[in-house]
Amino acid sequence: MTVYAAPIKDMHFVLSHIANMQSVQELQAYQEASQDIVNAVVEEAARLAETQIAPLNSGADAAGAQLVDGSVKPSPGFTDAYNSYVEGGWASLSYAPEYGGQGLPDLLAAPVEEMWHTASLAFALCPMLTASAVLALSKHGNDSLKEQYLEKMVTGEWAGTMHLTEPQAGTDLASIKTRAVPETAADGSQQYRMYGQKIFITWGDHDMTDNVVHMVLARVDGAPEGIHGLSLFLVPKFLLDDNGKPGTRNDVHPLSLEHKLGIHGSPTCVMSFGDNDGAVAYLVGEENQGIRCMFTMMNKARLEVGLQGLAISERAYQQGRAYAMDRVQGSNAQGEKLRIVEFADVRRMLLLMKSQTEAMRAMVYLTAAEIDKANHGEDPQARAEAQARVDLLIPVVKGWCTETSQEVTSLNVQVHGGMGFIEETGAAQHYRDARILTIYEGTTGIQAGDFVKRKLLRDNGSAMTSLLQDIASTEAELTESGDALAAVRTALAEGRETLQASVDHLIQQAGSDADHHGAASFNMLMQAGVVVGGWLMAKAAVAAQRDLAGADADRDFLEAKIKTAQFYAAHVLPRAESYKRIALAPSDVVMAIQEEQL
Numbered sequence: 011m012t013v014y015a016a017p018i019k020d021m022h023f024v025l026s027h028i029a030n031m032q033s034v035q036e037l038q039a040y041q042e043a044s045q046d047i048v049n050a051v052v053e054e055a056a057r058l059a060e061t062q063i064a065p066l067n068s069g070a071d072a073a074g075a076q077l078v079d080g081s082v083k084p085s086p087g088f089t090d091a092y093n094s095y096v097e098g099g100w101a102s103l104s105y106a107p108e109y110g111g112q113g114l115p116d117l118l119a120a121p122v123e124e125m126w127h128t129a130s131l132a133f134a135l136c137p138m139l140t141a142s143a144v145l146a147l148s149k150h151g152n153d154s155l156k157e158q159y160l161e162k163m164v165t166g167e168w169a170g171t172m173h174l175t176e177p178q179a180g181t182d183l184a185s186i187k188t189r190a191v192p193e194t195a196a197d198g199s200q201q202y203r204m205y206g207q208k209i210f211i212t213w214g215d216h217d218m219t220d221n222v223v224h225m226v227l228a229r230v231d232g233a234p235e236g237i238h239g240l241s242l243f244l245v246p247k248f249l250l251d252d253n254g255k256p257g258t259r260n261d262v263h264p265l266s267l268e269h270k271l272g273i274h275g276s277p278t279c280v281m282s283f284g285d286n287d288g289a290v291a292y293l294v295g296e297e298n299q300g301i302r303c304m305f306t307m308m309n310k311a312r313l314e315v316g317l318q319g320l321a322i323s324e325r326a327y328q329q330g331r332a333y334a335m336d337r338v339q340g341s342n343a344q345g346e347k348l349r350i351v352e353f354a355d356v357r358r359m360l361l362l363m364k365s366q367t368e369a370m371r372a373m374v375y376l377t378a379a380e381i382d383k384a385n386h387g388e389d390p391q392a393r394a395e396a397q398a399r400v401d402l403l404i405p406v407v408k409g410w411c412t413e414t415s416q417e418v419t420s421l422n423v424q425v426h427g428g429m430g431f432i433e434e435t436g437a438a439q440h441y442r443d444a445r446i447l448t449i450y451e452g453t454t455g456i457q458a459g460d461f462v463k464r465k466l467l468r469d470n471g472s473a474m475t476s477l478l479q480d481i482a483s484t485e486a487e488l489t490e491s492g493d494a495l496a497a498v499r500t501a502l503a504e505g506r507e508t509l510q511a512s513v514d515h516l517i518q519q520a521g522s523d524a525d526h527h528g529a530a531s532f533n534m535l536m537q538a539g540v541v542v543g544g545w546l547m548a549k550a551a552v553a554a555q556r557d558l559a560g561a562d563a564d565r566d567f568l569e570a571k572i573k574t575a576q577f578y579a580a581h582v583l584p585r586a587e588s589y590k591r592i593a594l595a596p597s598d599v600v601m602a603i604q605e606e607q608l
């Protein structure tokens with residue numbers, strides 16, 4: 011079993027120096043989020059994550075969730091941990107006060123959610139899916155639905171799910187077939203009966219909560235074909251009685267649980283609607299506007315999955331570091347035994363893990379801060395700018411952090427040598443658990459397509475130009491920081507120039523080569539991740555150097571931050587050049603081969 015210690019120092023450093031927590035605390039909506047509150051929240055969340063959730067992670071991997079008599083039984087210990095989570099008020103942290111939330115910033119939720127996911131991805135998926143359902147209902151539900159369901163979901167007393175996928179409809183939601191038939195309820199209001207099957211539904215059923223509130227995409231009978239004929243529905247596991255309490259079981263049931271590569275503690279359900287009388291469903295928003303409702307949640311949901319990439323990388327890094335400090339192998343010229351951490355190649359692996367994990371943290375928290383400013387900024391211009399930055403960064407956070415988590419968790423296996431391949435150490439679990447992250451909530455291919463088409467081509471590179479200008483400003487700060495950070499400055503400037511070249515080429519090719527953006531998109535997304543990560547590590551190095559001058563400076567931490575940024579500049583940022591060369595390759599290289607030649 012692997013031990014988890016929340017990286018509280020780095021969290022606070024990133025909150026204040028990269029994400030500029032102070033600027034979020036100055037927003038009218040977040041006046042209550044004093045530094046004392048921030049400190050207390052982070053400290054208390056760490057306690058729950060470290061002591062109660064993290065110790066369950068490997069047991070949940072071994073036991074998994076079970077389907078017993080048509081009902082999902084969570085992995086051992088999860089129900090107690092979930093009860094502690096709800097009793098501690100953690101579910102409602104960043105929800106709006108009008109629905110019973112605590113109204114704290116998304117930026118503060120970022121380290122807290124990181125800790126839940128690092129402790130156990132499988133466990134934290136349940137509140138994560140509930141958060142998506144809450145967002146959909148609060149933005150698009152009518153007053154009656156909100157009154158009946160929202161508060162219980164906000165407190166975590168009831169869980170939520172998201173039902174999109176069907177066997178023939180994964181990425182292509184336009185093919186969804188689940189039907190909703192309108193009818194008049196006993197009280198004269200309109201409701202629907204739902205029929206169909208959904209697959210791959212995370213935490214689709216369980217008894218950790220008294221009710222499970224499903225948000226389901228389906229097609230009303232007679233609605234247009236395709237994406238614009240989809241509507242969003244709320245389908246409770248238990249219908250509410252006259253007192254608003256869970257009563258009769260609705261006609262929605264888990265049919266089976268998937269046997270899968272990782273996240274065994276998270277039940278992935280095949281769900282059936284309408285095997286008997288039809289599942290009672292309530293419309294959320296308007297008919298045929300389901301996709302618009304889903305778009306509302308997309309940024310937040312994709313940020314969360316990017317954050318999962320950060321979280322699992324942190325867990326893998328902590329484990330790899332502990333193993334490398336301990337494992338004795340070989341000896342030096344004097345015959346003294348060496349621990350593997352003393353070998354340069356092992357240090358290289360640990361630094362690849364550490365530096366990219368810290369870059370991910372900076373990227374995720376910065377994006378969360380921009381979300382707060384986009385939602386609550388006082389000035390409309392500032393709100394629009396923050397939203398443009400969020401829209402640009404979301405596919406990068408989702409795509410790059412999750413792809414990089416594959417590398418980091420794989421490096422952890424490598425640091426362990428043969429023991430990494432043996433389940434007993436737990437290194438393999440992190441590697442297996444991470445594998446889903448590049449797939450759900452839009453595959454990396456879909457993030458890459460979104461990045462080049464909607465985020466770069468649609469505004470002719472304008473949001474990216476503003477980001478590149480900010481990177482150039484950091485280069486100027488690095489110059490002022492003197493010789494110590496000169497190599498970081500050079501690497502960052504080169505990275506920025508390569509990214510600029512790929513974007514210019516993309517825009518240039520848009521009219522002439524229809525396949526270019528598809529062929530180049532993945533490499534451009536990875537290039538953006540590497541460069542933005544390098545930018546934020548460089549900012550961290552500048553801030554660390556400034557803080558070192560303070561009388562009570564934490565020298566060990568700050569010097570480590572600078573050395574980690576220097577490593578990233580030397581070993582990770584140069585990857586931007588390779589990505590550029592691939593992005594500039596003609597699309598023929600990808601498309602000329604015939605299907606039968608593949």
Ligand SMILES: Cc1cc2nc3c(=O)[nH]c(=O)nc-3n(C[C@H](O)[C@H](O)[C@H](O)COP(=O)(O)OP(=O)(O)OC[C@H]3O[C@@H](n4cnc5c(N)ncnc54)[C@H](O)[C@@H]3O)c2cc1C
Binds near residue numbers: 211446
């Ligand atoms: C463990 C797990 C949990 C999940 N949880 C949920 C959940 O809670 N709710 C839910 O609704 N769904 C859930 N999903 C489903 C998940 O979101 C889908 O699996 C994912 O969106 C991909 O769809 P697909 O599996 O049909 O793959 P496909 O869409 O068939 O994709 C296969 C490959 O083709 C590529 N591809 C497809 N279309 C395009 C395109 N237009 N352009 C370029 N490339 C393309 C993809 O990138 C991918 O590499 C879950 C899945 C798993 C495995």
